[in-house]
Amino acid sequence: MNARPMPLCPPLQLLRLSLVAVWLWTAAASLLQWQGESTALLAAGGITSPDIQAWLIGAGVALDLLLGLWLLCRPGRAAYAASFAAMLAMTLAATALLPSLWLHPLGPLSKNLPIAAALWLLWHSSPRDGRSE
Template sequence: MTPLKAMRFSLAFVWLATALVSVLERHGQAAQLLASGGIHDDAVAQSLILSGAFVDAALGLFMLLRPARAVFLAALAVMLSMTVIATVVDSALWLAPLGPLTKNFPIAVALYILARASK
């Protein structure tokens, strides 16, 4: 397996796992994060969480089945948008020991490399 293919598979795994965890945790950590950002209406929170999970799953599947520059650039745009939103909602995430937001920097670099290498 080439390094680029391994990178693509690992990023697809991240997106698919994020979608799954978002659905499984939609009444737990995900809802708590939205509540900390002022979204207390459960229907709104659930809609946002499930919409985000759908986008994550779609990007992960496209990375696996139809990898293309547009997919990697879309994933990069979504990831950057979510990083900005998460920063506004809870900037302390930048200081969390497991680095939920700091991990986005190497992911962004990997997506950029894959986009540059794709058609």
């Protein structure tokens, strides 16, 4: 008898979909604000070369889009681990460039703490055999 892993319960599915929305929204916002907030943040962090700014913003958009679609279409432990690693890397990079973002009243970096907890919960709640939920 082949036992199939149980899919995530509805609250965890909702949590996963909220993370999909975060990744996809971030990709869209970065594109929409390419010449606005995205470039301004990099410039404030000391990255003023337009070529490097374009490369970093483009790579960030691509990564955000990839992770959002991966979590949407093929969720599982690998997607959660990759999302966690990307979030951690981006948080560390942002901290190095603009540590003052930790004190921002809207919490652009502190919001990554509950995102990390959500990814940890989803990773621990997903099947270990690599099948998607």
